[in-house]
Structure formats: structure tokens, C-alpha cells
Amino acid sequence: MSKTQVTQEQLAAIKAKPFDQLTGEEQExxxxxxxxxxxxxxxxxxxxxxxxxDSLIVGLLTRAEKLSADMTAFKTQAIAELDTFAEIMKEYSGRADNADDKGNFTIESPDGLAKIIFSNNEKSKFNELSIEAEKHIMLFINSEFGDKPAAKIITTLLERTKGSLDIxxxxxxxxxxxxxQDENWKRGIELLKESWQPTDVASYxxxxxxxxxxxKYTLVNLNFSAA
Incomplete structure (x- = not known):
């Protein structure tokens, strides 16, 4: 009996036998x-x-993209509404505009069971004028101190990390x-202050x-990885 000629009935009969009673061909x-x-x-x-x-990639990614778009839209709307509220609050209080005012505030529900914290984090860095500022300060150091300890103190404060000064x-x-009162010193400090420029504002x-x-208050978690 060859394997290609075995019918379902024959296969069932072979399976019904104890394995040690099968012929070599039947075992095969x-x-x-x-x-x-x-x-x-x-x-x-x-x-x-x-x-x-394939289904997971398409299905979950599609839902993730929608969730991301919804989160982005919600964040944009929330910040816009809170910015508007901040302007109305400032107008109501009669407070004048202040360039140093970052617009940070906390609002709490009348029952004390909910609150929203709004904050703006301004990111700044030193621009190209900081290089000229350093040159003025180094001229001052060389003429005033030479290699005295005071020179080392000032130059240490001008050290850069990854090309950037440390505020x-x-x-x-x-x-x-x-x-x-040295002119180069004064001009150097002036240029440093001028070179510190805002680059971006992140709202939270x-x-x-x-x-x-x-x-205690519990954060309403909007962070996917921490949910």
C-alpha cells in the first residue's frame, strides 16, 4: 500500500491499531x-x-492617528480659550500689560473639586551678538587682569556647552x-543681555x-504612555 493510494477509511483503520502492531509501511x-x-x-x-x-498595523495606526489629531485639536482649542480668559481676567483686574508677565495662572471650580493650571515656558538662547560680547569681555580681561585669578573666574563663566553659553x-x-567701569566690560555685558533672545514659547x-x-488633587492623565 503506497501513501498516495491510502483512503480515509484505510487511514482510519491504521490509526485504530496499536502502534507496535503496525507494519513499517503503516507506521510511515x-x-x-x-x-x-x-x-x-x-x-x-x-x-x-x-x-x-496587517490588521493591527492598519487598525491601530488609524485609530492612533485620529486620537493624535483629536488631542492636537483639543490642546489648540484649550490654549486658545485659556489665552482669551487670561486677557479678560487682565482687563477686568485693570492690570497694565507687563512684558515679563508669562501669563501663568490657576483656576479652580467653585466647589473646589477641579482646577486647571495654565503655564507658558519661554525658551531663549544667546544669538550671534554673544560672540562679540565675549570679545569685548576678553579685551577687558587681558588689559585689566592678565593671568590673575579674577581672569579665570570670568572666563569660566563664559564657557560654552555644545556651543551655547549657560544662562x-x-x-x-x-x-x-x-x-x-571699563568700557569693554560694560559693552560686553550690554551685548550679552541684548543677545539673549526668545526662540519659542511652549504652553502647558x-x-x-x-x-x-x-x-488630594489627581492629575487627569493625557499622556498615552503613562495612562
């Missing part, structure tokens, strides 16, 4: 049938895996502005709620 037929079934199962799993993978170090220089809105006034 039975093992071949098991291998065929295993291969068929693997093919089925491969098709299921491939189909599910915290430069602010220490600002505190020394009136310590010297945070929402909080709590069951009762005795409870």
Missing part, C-alpha cells in the same frame, strides 16, 4: 499523516499571524556688572480633580 503512512497535519497547522497559524499583523553662569556675570495645560476637598 501514520507519521506522514501527522507531519502533513502539523504542516497544515503551521500554514494556518502563519496565515492567521500575517493577517492579524545661569552668565547671570553671575550680570551681578558683577557694576564691579568694573494640566487638569486636576478630586472627590472631596479633603482629598
Amino acid at each position: 503512512i501514520l507519521l506522514g499523516d501527522a507531519a502533513a497535519k502539523k504542516a497544515a497547522k503551521q500554514n494556518g497559524l502563519r496565515e492567521t499571524y500575517s493577517s492579524m499583523r 545661569k553662569l552668565i547671570q553671575r556675570l550680570y551681578k558683577m556688572e557694576n564691579d568694573y 495645560v494640566r487638569f486636576y480633580k478630586r472627590p472631596t476637598k479633603q482629598d
Whole structure:
């Protein structure tokens, strides 16, 4: 009996026998049938895996894109409404415009169970004028101090990280502005202040709620990875 001539009835009869009573040919037929079934199962799993993978990519990505668009639209709308509220609040209070006012505020519901915190973070950096400022300060150092310890203190405050001056170090220089009357020193400090320019403003809105006034506020999480 060859494997190609085995009928379903013959295969069933072979399976009904104890394995140790099968002939060599029958054992081969039975093992071949098991291998065929295993291969068929693997093919089925491969098709299921491939189909599910493709479906997940399309389905989840489509939903993620919609969610991202909804989040972007909500953020834009929320910031616009809070900016408008800030202007009305400022007008109502009679407060004059202040260039240093970043527009940060917190509003709380009358029952004390919800609040919104709105903040603006202004990003700034030193522009090309800072290079000229350094040159003026170095002229002052060379003429005033040479290699004295004071020279090292000032030059240390002018050190750059990845090509950029550190505003915290430069602010220490600002505190020394009136310590010297040298023209190069004064001009250098003036140019440093002028070169510090805003590059961007990032606005943040945070929402909080709590069951009762005795409870702590809980952040309404809008961060996907932390949800």
C-alpha cells in the first residue's frame, strides 16, 4: 500500500491499531499523516499571524492617528480659550500689560473639586551678538587682569556647552556688572543681555480633580504612555 493510494477509511483503520502492531509501511503512512497535519497547522497559524499583523498595523495606526489629531485639536482649542480668559481676567483686574508677565495662572471650580493650571515656558538662547560680547569681555580681561585669578573666574563663566553659553553662569556675570567701569566690560555685558533672545514659547495645560476637598488633587492623565 503506497501513501498516495491510502483512503480515509484505510487511514482510519491504521490509526485504530496499536502502534507496535503496525507494519513499517503503516507506521510511515501514520507519521506522514501527522507531519502533513502539523504542516497544515503551521500554514494556518502563519496565515492567521500575517493577517492579524496587517490588521493591527492598519487598525491601530488609524485609530492612533485620529486620537493624535483629536488631542492636537483639543490642546489648540484649550490654549486658545485659556489665552482669551487670561486677557479678560487682565482687563477686568485693570492690570497694565507687563512684558515679563508669562501669563501663568490657576483656576479652580467653585466647589473646589477641579482646577486647571495654565503655564507658558519661554525658551531663549544667546544669538550671534554673544560672540562679540565675549570679545569685548576678553579685551577687558587681558588689559585689566592678565593671568590673575579674577581672569579665570570670568572666563569660566563664559564657557560654552555644545556651543551655547549657560544662562545661569552668565547671570553671575550680570551681578558683577557694576564691579568694573571699563568700557569693554560694560559693552560686553550690554551685548550679552541684548543677545539673549526668545526662540519659542511652549504652553502647558494640566487638569486636576478630586472627590472631596479633603482629598488630594489627581492629575487627569493625557499622556498615552503613562495612562
